[in-house]
Amino acid sequence: MTQKNGPVEKVIPDIVIHRLPVYLRALDLMARQGKRITSSQELGERLGISSAQIRKDLSHFGEFGKQGTGYDVEYLRDQLRRILKVDRVWPMAVVGAGDLGHALANYKGFANRGFQVVAVFDADPAKIGQRIGGLVIESMDVLTERIAELGIRIGIIAVPAEAAQDVANRLIEGGVRAILNYAPITLSVPEGVRVEYIDPVLALQSMTYYLEPNEVETVVGS
Template identity: 60%
Template sequence: MPSNQFIPDIVIGRLPQYLRTLQRMESENRIITSSQELAERIGISAAQIRKDLSLFGEFGKQGTGYDIHFLIEKLRSILKVDRIWDIVVVGAGDIGSALARYQGFTNRGFRVAMLFDKDPAKIGTKIGNFVVQDSRYLSDAVQRANIKIGMIAVPSSEAQNVADQLVRGGVRAILNYAPISINVPPVVHVQYIDPVIHLQRMTYYLD
């Protein structure tokens, strides 16, 4: 059944995992896989994977499994990473610098395009392949470059302000590394990365 229907967000959240695992299999020169093998590598049930994929089409072959390359292309298309998205990074501290230099975006649909900071001591310096630009011009630059994705790597106290500027510049997806919730219009998507949240989730289970 094709995907005219509504797809639960929790399903969308698993697709990138499937894609990542399939791309790794492909890099291992594998041609075919099964829902069972995928499930084992990811750590969820095979039925779950089959059900998730069936929401978008019939990508497998009974008795055989899934063609890895074919499924990768399908998932890339569904997730809209069959293209390269430019990203703006705001904050040129340790985290922003690591993001600017990170080699893992390539081939997964993304490319850091600009790096901003408000610190005069950093503006103009080079980090990775980027010259740090003045946050003052963030909104305009983002708009002119038609950038839709931003990453926030500034102190918590600045995060909301930066988010507002990104939204004003037309950004529609934000990955926030500052450990604070931000408010954006409903049309803008936000995801959070806070290592402490993950750590605290695990300490509950430790002695």
């Protein structure tokens, strides 16, 4: 990410940007618990991140606390919302009205975090016209046009791998510049389009490396 600071443009490492929502989530919880002041030490203990790393990450964007007094929880929370641009509501489109698409369209956790699903699309004629999360499922034939019409910048792909690249192309043509991809495939996108991947199988496979096998192992396929 490039952070503009007056006439000088400062490049912020992506790994820092990825940690900011983690800090924001912790601060949201603290605010709901009525906590007014925190410190990098307390945040670090909650998140398993060193206090030095937290201070370094935040320093990319300015000074938010005072030595000896810590951080004002609500102020720091609001500043992180501003930095992440979630101090507003971003309209999103979900492509794929299967089980995952239904879950995403009905998910209540988006609304208070700066996101709202405003359109759902599917290629199955049997699903088009049905309602999901208060929205009418629309045809893929109108996807690009509707994305542009609604000013949607964020798309969520919840389709099989073989259809994902075509969906991404249509989203980008309509004006989408950020894609959350649940399909188990790496997308090819032009410069300026951000893609984040969510693949539960990859996450599970990385976790099983750390597990000790049971004495009685289950043979896959048996």
